[in-house]
Amino acid sequence: MNNLQWTLASVPLIKALQLCLSFFFWYSCYNHQICSLWMSFGVYVTGVLFQTASFVSFLLISHGYCIMYERLSIPERRTTTALGCIFYLTLIGYRASVPYFTGLLVVNYFISFYVIFHRVSQNLLLLSEQLSFIEDEDIHTMHDAVYTKYTMFKKFQNVMQIVAVTETLIYISMDDDPDNYWLRLLIREWAQFCIFLYIGWTFRSQELSPRFSVMPTMKSQGERIVPPIYSIEMNAEDFKDFSCHEWHIGVPTSSSDIKSSADSLLVIVQHPHADKAFSRSSTFPVQLAQQQF
Numbered sequence: 014m015n016n017l018q019w020t021l022a023s024v025p026l027i028k029a030l031q032l033c034l035s036f037f038f039w040y041s042c043y044n045h046q047i048c049s050l051w052m053s054f055g056v057y058v059t060g061v062l063f064q065t066a067s068f069v070s071f072l073l074i075s076h077g078y079c080i081m082y083e084r085l086s087i088p089e090r091r092t093t094t095a096l097g098c099i100f101y102l103t104l105i106g107y108r109a110s111v112p113y114f115t116g117l118l119v120v121n122y123f124i125s126f127y128v129i130f131h132r133v134s135q136n137l138l139l140l141s142e143q144l145s146f147i148e149d150e151d152i153h154t155m156h157d158a159v160y161t162k163y164t165m166f167k168k169f170q171n172v173m174q175i176v177a178v179t180e181t182l183i184y185i186s187m188d189d190d191p192d193n194y195w196l197r198l199l200i201r202e203w204a205q206f207c208i209f210l211y212i213g214w215t216f217r218s219q220e221l222s223p224r225f226s227v228m229p230t231m232k233s234q235g236e237r238i239v240p241p242i243y244s245i246e247m248n249a250e251d252f253k254d255f256s257c258h259e260w261h262i263g264v265p266t267s268s269s270d271i272k273s274s275a276d277s278l279l280v281i282v283q284h285p286h287a288d289k290a291f292s293r294s295s296t297f298p299v300q301l302a303q304q305q306f
Contacts, residue, residue: 017070017079021213024066028205031059061108065101067209068125071176072096074169074216075132080162081139096125119184126177133170137163168215172208179204 034055042048072093078085085093103121106114140163147156183201 015079017073017216020066020070020073021209021216024063024070025209025213027059027063027066031056031063034059057108061101061104064104065097067205068100069093069097071129071173072125074212075129075136075173077132077136080165080216081136092128096121096128100125122180126173129173130170133166133173137166137170140166165215169212172212172215176208 034052038049038052038056041052073085074080076082076085076089076093100121103114103117107118140159143159144156144163147159179201183197
């Protein structure tokens, strides 16, 4: 499990804690005539934390955290942290019926959804370009992984559209009628359960998808240049004695070559700046080659 999946797992745990506190509060009120102020405050705080954690996890997914890149860039971290803190504070003010915080919450919702949809659209465009490149170059090694990521973002985009419509309808239909309140609460709880169940299933562990975890460490500001790939033919005996620091690991071109012949073709990958790459980790050129494929 990666960090994104742990973050998504923490959201239902916060919700479960809120429901447990709410159950104990009402149980003590009805059966023991003891209504704990601290327990009601815990229900209030965990409810705010649940909604904040939900939108923070949505922002992380939209940025491609642990999907497109291993880590977020500094501007993305600042944007996510700022939106999360502002959302938390405005939600507290809204729950406390502070004047003008309803408008601030609406503005914060609008900004958050704009950032989410904008980033998801950018990632979908990038993945579609990678798929076109893979099909044009007839490289099938990375096709399944890239297509899986494209499908995940496409599903997430559809789910976020449902979330935006649901939140809008809930806030528009607010009134003081207790019957409508419990109906809205029931609909909202079931909608949240279904949405997070679907998102959790969509972004589950992708160990069965080959090379899904092959991704850049961080988003690059400049244009990525694919390193040149060279190939030579040699038999197993020559390759056993082959040693040169400017060249790196050789791999069979296909699994059928291994079964059909002992002297299989080998692909040797060279870093474009071999003298600089020698001082770095030996796995770095291999990662670049995997990203190419």
